[in-house]
Amino acid sequence: MLRPKIPTMPTPTGLVSRPVVVEPTAVIQHTPATPAPAPSAQAPSSRPTVQLTPGSVLALVGGGTAVVLVVGAVLVSMLLAVAITGASVAVCALVIRSLVTAEAKRR
Numbered sequence: 001m002l003r004p005k006i007p008t009m010p011t012p013t014g015l016v017s018r019p020v021v022v023e024p025t026a027v028i029q030h031t032p033a034t035p036a037p038a039p040s041a042q043a044p045s046s047r048p049t050v051q052l053t054p055g056s057v058l059a060l061v062g063g064g065t066a067v068v069l070v071v072g073a074v075l076v077s078m079l080l081a082v083a084i085t086g087a088s089v090a091v092c093a094l095v096i097r098s099l100v101t102a103e104a105k106r107r
Contacts, residue, residue, distance in 0.1 A: 052060075
């Protein structure tokens with residue numbers, strides 16, 4: 001009942017024609033009027049090379065550390081803000097619930 005049915009290859013119907021053979025034609029190559037310049041051994045670089053001195057490496061490490069600390073402080077402060085907001089909303093919900101139940105008992 002749940003066995004898959006494997007399709008069979010269809011058999012060709014009708015006449016089968018042979019493939020048409022295409023004969024290649026003559027290829028005419030055009031020679032350029034001016035020859036291309038020969039490539040030089042080393043092309044001059046347009047970008048200046050960056051040389052790292054110990055002072056610049058120290059500055060990069062210090063800058064990277066400062067960025068990581070600032071981003072971490074911002075993320076932690078955002079997490080604390082969300083936690084404090086959630087706690088205050090929970091306290092407000094408890095106060096409102098107690099006021100509603102106290103009002104219902106008075107009646």
